[in-house]
Amino acid sequence: MPKTVRSIFLSLLVLLSMGPALMAADLPTPVTDVDYHPVDADQAALGQLLFYDKILSGNRNIACATCHHHKHAGSDALSLGIGEGGKGLGPERVFSEPGNTQNRRVPRHSPALFNVGAREFTTLFHDGRVSMAPSDASGFNTPAEEFLPASLATVASVQALFPMLSAVEMTGQTSENPVARALLRRQDYAWAVLVERIRTTSGYAPLFRDAFPDIEKPDDISITHIANAIGAFVNSEWRSDESPFDAYLRGDQAALDVSAKRGLELFYGKGGCVACHSGKFQTDHDFHAIAMPQFGPGRTRMFDPVARDQGRINETDSRDDAYKFRTPSLRNVAVTAPYGHTGAYGTLDAVVRHHLNPVAAFKAYDPAQAILPSNPRLAQVDFLVFDNAAEQAAIPAASELDPIDLTDPEVADLIAFLHSLTDKTGQKGRLGAPKSVPSGLPVDD
Numbered sequence: 001m002p003k004t005v006r007s008i009f010l011s012l013l014v015l016l017s018m019g020p021a022l023m024a025a026d027l028p029t030p031v032t033d034v035d036y037h038p039v040d041a042d043q044a045a046l047g048q049l050l051f052y053d054k055i056l057s058g059n060r061n062i063a064c065a066t067c068h069h070h071k072h073a074g075s076d077a078l079s080l081g082i083g084e085g086g087k088g089l090g091p092e093r094v095f096s097e098p099g100n101t102q103n104r105r106v107p108r109h110s111p112a113l114f115n116v117g118a119r120e121f122t123t124l125f126h127d128g129r130v131s132m133a134p135s136d137a138s139g140f141n142t143p144a145e146e147f148l149p150a151s152l153a154t155v156a157s158v159q160a161l162f163p164m165l166s167a168v169e170m171t172g173q174t175s176e177n178p179v180a181r182a183l184l185r186r187q188d189y190a191w192a193v194l195v196e197r198i199r200t201t202s203g204y205a206p207l208f209r210d211a212f213p214d215i216e217k218p219d220d221i222s223i224t225h226i227a228n229a230i231g232a233f234v235n236s237e238w239r240s241d242e243s244p245f246d247a248y249l250r251g252d253q254a255a256l257d258v259s260a261k262r263g264l265e266l267f268y269g270k271g272g273c274v275a276c277h278s279g280k281f282q283t284d285h286d287f288h289a290i291a292m293p294q295f296g297p298g299r300t301r302m303f304d305p306v307a308r309d310q311g312r313i314n315e316t317d318s319r320d321d322a323y324k325f326r327t328p329s330l331r332n333v334a335v336t337a338p339y340g341h342t343g344a345y346g347t348l349d350a351v352v353r354h355h356l357n358p359v360a361a362f363k364a365y366d367p368a369q370a371i372l373p374s375n376p377r378l379a380q381v382d383f384l385v386f387d388n389a390a391e392q393a394a395i396p397a398a399s400e401l402d403p404i405d406l407t408d409p410e411v412a413d414l415i416a417f418l419h420s421l422t423d424k425t426g427q428k429g430r431l432g433a434p435k436s437v438p439s440g441l442p443v444d445d
């Protein structure tokens, strides 16, 4: 081939390989049924009741739903919530006894639970401390280690066991109830006390019998059944794959308006969002440091000099993981404010702009935007970490995100795209909130 012809040919090849601005290959393929764990309907229906029943908390005063309520898209609309010792729901939640010195905030933001039942969700919590681990005898890696019961169906079942063991979330104080006292001795002893409560609440036995073939009498009910029922509910309730974005991926070009389409191009192109928010649910299920502002009690490790939360390092003990948190899925993100592992930002605009220059945004963060149930005693310590020079330097220094220049109209387009991830069916849930629960305890509504 003559040289000039060859170079024309080569430049043509280069041009062709660059293709249009956005290659179809960058977009995920549409979500389908096989992406999800199969769910038994009877187990999910039982799980719905357990999820809303305060009987699983030490003091019978808080349920899973208190922090993951249907009214608040599976979360609580607070930056940091109140678990044990609180009353009311969502933004109205307050400490029952404001002067009680045991009162503490939940250290991290309560996440919405959309698509947790998709098979690709194998790691849960902001720091990933519960995960599937096929090489482990139980199949999972968890803080319960050898005390984790066998035969847990999915990672959602496993996760359900841990709020029941958290003093600040559901257990309460040892001075208050036998669940907390049992927990002091061993984690599985606390579960045993809760199992006994369920066995002796007459309404539950027939439901367990219908849902699980290996249960004949109340004594057959185990913590595994309880966890698997809750897991079945969580896995099916908030499946969410009917947003305009899903319709677009399935071929309906008109599902997105022009602004959302430009936002999609930015998200999967120049905006660089897809580097972390990748795949069918806009998460790589990996951990990244992006300098999210921190406040509240933190999740401290032994010898921590200040109330802080170093995220993934808590699980791996690797310095490289300091201040990394799990990339959240962005499904229904427009209805799940506030954002970040402390719920630092109240609007999509603010959290997207944080990504454009994390270090500058971290330094400029105004604590007044945190949504924290008021408490004069805690208010004095909530933002102490802002006065700690070492921490204020370490968080931005760990950030992996390079600043990126986007114009205001581009940010608006990105936000229009994020709105196209809202799925009204998924947001509502499948079974919704029950009117009453077998224990007869009041249901949050």
Ligand code: HEC
Pocket (backbone or CB within 6 Å): 051, 062, 063, 064, 065, 066, 067, 068, 081, 082, 083, 084, 106, 108, 109, 110, 111, 112, 113, 116, 123, 124, 125, 126, 127, 156, 159, 160, 161, 163, 164, 168, 169, 170, 230, 234
């Ligand atoms: C006091 C509030 C509170 C209660 C009660 C509570 N949760 Fe949560 N939930 C949270 C917070 C906060 C997190 C994040 C914790 C972390 O990452 O360290 C979370 C995380 C989760 C996750 C992981 C989601 C993800 O994407 O990582 C699931 C699933 C979940 N909760 C289900 C439940 C179930 C089931 C119950 C009842 C057995 C329950 N929660 C009770 C606040 C609560």
Ligand code: HEC
Pocket (backbone or CB within 6 Å): 267, 271, 272, 273, 274, 275, 276, 277, 287, 288, 289, 290, 292, 325, 326, 327, 328, 329, 330, 333, 336, 338, 339, 340, 341, 342, 348, 351, 352, 355, 400, 401, 414
């Ligand atoms: C380097 C990885 C990375 C990139 C790139 C990235 N994000 Fe994020 N994003 C994260 C992580 C990690 C969090 C959660 C941080 C935390 O909680 O501390 C997050 C949080 C968010 C949230 C809040 C979600 C919630 O439920 O709290 C939104 C919205 C968001 N990102 C949108 C975007 C957009 C839009 C882009 C592109 C402009 C982008 N992200 C680029 C890693 C990334």
